[in-house]
Amino acid sequence: MSDQHRVVVAILGEVACVRFNDQKIVDSANIEEMGEELFALVEKSHFKHLLLNFDGVNFMSSAALNKFIMLDKKVKQVGGVLRLCNLVDNILEVFSITSLDRVFDIRRTEKEAFKAFGISE
């Protein structure tokens, strides 16, 4: 996991907790790299449970959303759970408009997401 450029990963119990280095997840090359790094957590590092913490992220394009959809499928395929937290209101509105709030398990804070994973800080 030392090859990560787009994300920072911390391990808490069985959950890989991901934060993002980019405030805007928009550049196509960066999105591809981000996707590879996230997919590797499931396919190479064999994490079943992932938490994506969007603290500091203020913009993302539909290309980024597509990567998260693909990640969600991979997590579900291994019987895991993907949760999202700390989304700003503008991005939450995008999830709502596109009905992706029905696909993803979105929690307001990291603490609430941890609690849903059964982790108490």
Added chain:
Amino acid sequence: MANREWPWSLHTTIPSNIEAGHEFLDTFLSAISELGWEGRDLFHVQMAAEEAMVNAVTHGNRQCPEKTVEMEFHASEREILMRIKDQGSGFCPDSLPDPTKDENLESTNGRGVMLIKALMTEVHYNDSGTEVIMRKTRDRGPDGDTRSSN
């Protein structure tokens, strides 16, 4: 589009690559920030402009170096008009799957165009689908009063 006076306008062609598109959009976003666009309205414009630019460059021109994208953007304190035209073979925006339907929720198609339509006040595609015109009026004016919205 250019028949009226706009405080800010930029009409140019860019090569078919995302970097050139972002360079144009950075200039545009800085300009409208100067005009007082901020918060949710600015986010909506940024999202629609980003999706339309990426669609023109990648789906329209398929990043072909021989093709260009025409970008005509106008802005005032209350209104933004954006026209993006590619040199691709076009598409029918109404033929895209509705990404909010249960069977399409996990599909990766159609969200960009859907967001453009949802976030802009008015959206028009030409018959061949190679040109999109998007208009946005501010939900709130610089002094915070409610104005026309989408």
